[in-house]
Amino acid sequence: MILHIVARGKIGRSSEAELVERYLKRIAWPTKLTELPDRGGTVPPLLTNSVTIVLDERGEAMSSTALARTLEAWRDGGKREARFLIGAADGHGEAGRDGAELLLSFGPATWPHLLVRAMLAEQLFRATSILANHPYHREG
Numbered sequence: 001m002i003l004h005i006v007a008r009g010k011i012g013r014s015s016e017a018e019l020v021e022r023y024l025k026r027i028a029w030p031t032k033l034t035e036l037p038d039r040g041g042t043v044p045p046l047l048t049n050s051v052t053i054v055l056d057e058r059g060e061a062m063s064s065t066a067l068a069r070t071l072e073a074w075r076d077g078g079k080r081e082a083r084f085l086i087g088a089a090d091g092h093g094e095a096g097r098d099g100a101e102l103l104l105s106f107g108p109a110t111w112p113h114l115l116v117r118a119m120l121a122e123q124l125f126r127a128t129s130i131l132a133n134h135p136y137h138r139e140g
Contacts, residue, residue: 001075001082003124004032006043007117008088011035016114023121027128033117038088050081051101054092055116059103068127070102084124086116 011017024031034044046052051074062070074082084104085096097103106119129136 001071001079002030002032002047003027003071003128004034004081004083005086005117005120006034006036006083007086007113008036008041009038009113011114011117014114016118019118020121023118023125027121027125028132029128031124046083047081049079050083051079052083052085052099053102053104054085054097054100055087055105055120056092056097056103057105057108057110058097059105061105061107064123064126065130067104067123068130071124071127072131084120086113086120088113 011020020033024033036043071082085092085100087096106116111119126136
């Protein structure tokens with residue numbers, strides 16, 4: 001299953017970009033990162049049999065283990081792509097949230113969207129590490 005991050009805003013050459021790249025390289029699963037302008041731009045077509053996850057402050061705050069188990073269920077259920085949508089500074093509209101299989105939150109705080117990319121990349125690395133029984137993740 002492809003882990004595809006579709007993010008609004010250009011990250012450029014920054015410390016956040018380096019952090020995102022570092023975590024995405026460590027993920028054993030196929031990954032893809034698509035950048036779109038803050039407004040407009042064309043979202044790549046969704047592969048058939050895929051799931052859309054919208055990062056939104058109103059979403060569900062999941063533990064790393066719960067995220068791992070959710071990815072595992074989608075992968076084992078034959079999903080081809082898990083697409084994670086990160087909005088611009090103003091977030092997502094109602095239509096974007098309504099079309100998602102999962103609204104995912106990193107808690108009630110407001111996070112800069114460039115930092116959210118790094119946080120998501122780390123959580124995806126952590127989740128896939130959990131599923132591979134890698135010692136990166138420590139519970140408790």
